[in-house]
Amino acid sequence: MTHKTGERVARQSARKTTVRPFLLAASVALGIGVLATPDMALAQDFRFNAISVEGNQRIEAGTIASFLGVARGEAISAAELNDGYQRVLASGLFESVEIEPRGNTLVVRVVEFPTVNRITFEGNQRIDDEALAAIVQTQSRRVFNPSAAEADAARITEAYSQQGRIAARVQPKVIRRSDNRIDLVFEVFEGGVSEIERIGFSGNQVFSDSRLRRVLETKQAGIFRALIRSDTFIEDRIEFDRQVLSDFYQSRGYVDFRTTSVNAELSDERDAFFVTFNVEEGQQFNFGEVTASSDLAEVDPDVFQQAIRLRSGSTYSPTAVETEIARLERLAIREGLNFVRVEPRVTRNDRDLTLDVEFLLTRGERVFVERIDIEGNTTTLDRVVRRQFRIVEGDPFNPREIRESAERVRALGFFGDAQVEAREGSTPQQVVIDVDVEERPTGSLSFGGSYSTDGGFGAAITFSERNFLGRGQQLSLGVTTGLDSSNYSFSFTEPAFLGRDVAYNFSANYLETDNLAAEFDTAIGNFSTGFSFPVSENGRLNLRYGARYSEITNLNDSVGSIIRAEAAQGQVWDSFVGYRYSFDTRRTGLNPNAGVLLEFGQDFGGLGGDSTYIESTLRAVAQTRVFNDDITLRATLQAGALSYSEGASRVTDRFSLGSSLMRGFEGGGIGPREVGPGDVNDPLGGNYFAVARFEAEFPLPLPEEYGISAGVFYDVGSLWGLEETNSNVFYDDFTARHVVGISLFWTTPLGPLRFNFSEALSKETFDEEQTFDLTISTQF
Known part of the structure; x- marks a missing residue:
């Protein structure tokens, strides 16, 4: 009645075989059990004076006897003997088990499961061996368990499913080795990615499908489907999107909103999903x-x-x-x-x-914070996490403050996961706050290229570390070169100076330009250091000190008299103190459809430098969404003034309007300029500027997976004002230019690109237009 598994595999020791024969052996042995022996089936009671164990190699006979639970010399029924047999089998140590009474001796024959020699993976490319080894629970030099191997295969399959490869299959196989050992091989068929071909909504009346799709983290497959991973079907992400939808509607007053169900239909080719969110919006309150x-x-x-x-x-x-x-x-x-x-x-x-x-x-309850325990931070110092808590040991316990502190810990961006929980302390009146974090890389070294219609092609090397030495400090180094410029930069920020909500910043950069349009070169170095801190719920103040070096060199023969006079001054050093106040309602997010940003700053020069001046700048931005959030309206006002009481400004000091400030004109394309005999045509910049920009963004009737939307804009502004002038200088006074245009926004894996096509409605004779420019789109 013995059933042994793997005899054919044992004869062919190098041949792979699946683990399912092991499971078959166990099930057969379990089915026949004690009833396999006719004498046992007829007997009512047994009494054994000895237990003989055969076939065991690693497991002690006493251990097997303990599983049986059969006492020597005591009467035992057939049912009790069968229970003992089941316990031996359930131990998971044996490939097959057989028991046979021989008079007063109970013979137990076992075939032990082999030990795992090594674990390997075949066929995997998308997930490497190290990642898969961390998933499986079967270990080398441990007893092989076929059920555990099947469970490991299911875990690997689930890992592939989380990457959108629901067609992945994993089959565990064994290779017999000598000394009752095996090699366990997981053969992986990864399959293709099952993308989301279409996301639809049913029941929505207020917000369009396209607007709701922009809310979700899951995206439709687009033209860059080979590079974008957010279009793969992942069940956990779908559940997260249900919550995101609820938050979106709740924040807009739809308190009765709910997602009744989510239907995901797989295409006949099993390579794409069609997902539909069934929603009930309710009324707005x-x-x-x-x-x-x-x-x-x-x-x-x-x-x-x-x-x-x-x-x-x-x-x-x-x-x-x-x-x-x-x-x-x-x-x-x-x-x-x-x-x-x-x-x-x-x-x-x-x-x-x-x-x-x-x-x-x-x-509330009189409960105090006993202590805050932080675990999992191998690099980040405890104080970096602890300062996100506005409470310390001994303070009254406030659950809401703990939740807000947990959000601040996650917002640091240093951790892949951060869990903050409170548990009872040494007394019922005390709690212990457990902070369990999982760190992730925070540094980056990047090599890249850039292109702009103003500066042409360029190369960039950047190193940045957001958690320098585990102290939460930010450090960055960068080198950027273009056709006519080179920029070297360094910055360091301590976000919590002396443990307070005060950020300390130090930055320096050096810019060399070979300005072919103006036919002279410049060298500009900047250094600044300062502190910033909150002054209200939405307000923040920055106090700074800085120094500046500038030089104008390599003048061509066609350069005019004004720039020649400025270049004759040689190297100029300026030293200044300044402040900047910012008011940002986006920090509170009370209105999800609108926000306001206001920035105003001044620098006061004259502390040991070559000149005395006041430079003032203003930026105000307001944004709102209309027509059920489908259209975004934005208005921006920027202005600046530079006033000298000692010395005079140079072209390197004055403001210049490029496409980033006013579209439709080249850098230095508007404002005062010296136009003289020969080829003299020098943009001089201005001491004053004011620009107002108005724009609207809206979706296009194109498949959303293309990631293309559009906008229209209207800019009006001017650049003016010089200390020194002559008869060859034009546009020294305020003259407004007007520009209209359209924009195309294209979301790509390289970033959100913006294409501007513009037309100047009002301009001056010597202004230099730029009817097209390409930039990286920025969000307000």
Whole structure:
């Protein structure tokens, strides 16, 4: 009645065979069990004085007897003997098991599972051997378990599925070796990537399919399908997209939104999916009455009512409610009120589609933070993670603050995963905060090329480290060369100077230009250092000191008198102190459809330099989305003024309007210029500039997988003002230029490209137009 597995493989020791015969052996032995022997089937009781074990090589006979549980000299029934047999088989140590009573002796014959000599992988290209070895749980020099090998094959298949290769198959096979050893081989058929051919939506009325597709992390297969991996079908990503859709609608007041189901249909060729999100949008709600109240005698609700910034009539957003709660809880701490919690009570008014929000200040549990434990950071110092927490050991415990701290840890970008959890400490009144992080690479060395219509082709070498020496510091070095310029740069930033929310920055760069258009060369070196810190919820202030070196050399014969006079000054050094204030509502994100950015700065020169001056710059940007977020409207105003009280500006100091500031003209294409006899035609720059840009972006009726959208723009601006002039200088006064144009936006694996086609509506005779330019598209 013995059933042995792998006899044919044993005779051909070098031949591969699957692990399934092992499973068959176990199942057959399990099925026949004790009933395989007629005497055992008829007997009611057995009594054995001895247990004889045969076939074991590594496993001790006593260990097998312990699995049986048969006591010598004691009566045992056939059912109990069968249970013992099942225990031996279930140990997972034996390929086959047979028991046979011989009078007063119980004979147990076993064939041990072999040991794993080594584990190899064949057929894998997309996932290397090291990555697969980390997935499997079977180990070398351990007893082989066919069930575990099958489970490992399933894990490898799942790893390929996460890469969108759902057709992948993995088959474990064994190669018999001497001394009851085997080599375990996982044969991998990777298959092709199953892309998402189409993403559709059912039930959406407010937002179009194209707008919702832009929200999702999963994308449709496009023309760069060989390079883009976000178009592969991954179930976990689909689940994440369900949450993203919910957040998108909830932040816009659709509190009843839900995704009822997601249908994923596989094409007949099994190489593409058609995914449909079935949604119910519901109605949009606005904020109704917003109030603050308290059930604590020591709390004055009026103080908190005045601090509320939410206003009735604005679109309801859970993010806005959470931000308001955090603000009120910080106010409670400043008022000396510990263990005060703010609970939002929302009352729904279906008649007018509003939600009344009452912020109730109530007493929370008296729980303190016992300690903060950080694990998994092999490179990053503990203090880098710890300073993301606004609480320390001994402070009152605030669950909302812990959640916000966890988000700040993840936002560092130093970790692939960061989990922050709270558990009970040494007493019920104390908690321990566990921070478990998984580090990822933060440095990069890149070699690349660039192209712009202003500077032509160029090469770039850049080294950057976002977590220098594990201290959270940022370091970057760069060398960029073009047809007519070379730029060398260095920067260093300490984001938490002396452990405070104060960023220290040091930067230096050196720029050499061979400006063929102006027929002279320049050398400009800049150095600056300073501190920046928050001054309000949306405001930040930067204080800095800097020095600047400039020189004009290699003048051609056609250079005019003004630049010749400026070049005759030789090397010029400037030293300055300055500030820059920024106000950015995008930091809070209370309105997902709109945002405002305001920046204003001034530099005051004259601290030991060759000149005394004040340079002021302003930038204001406002953006909103209309027509259910399909069209983006943006308005930008930029201006600058340079005023000298000692000395005078040179062409290297004055402002110049290139395509980045005003489209439709070349760099130095507008503004004051000296035009004289012969070939003299020198752009001089200006001490003042003002530009207003208005643009709209909208989708095109093209397949979305092409990643192409369009826009229109209108720019108006001017550059003017010189200290020294002559009769050959034109456009020294304010003269507005007007430009209109269209833009094409193309999302590629190399980055979002922007093609601008422009036409000047108003220009001057010597202005130099640029009807086309190609740039990297930037987001506001």
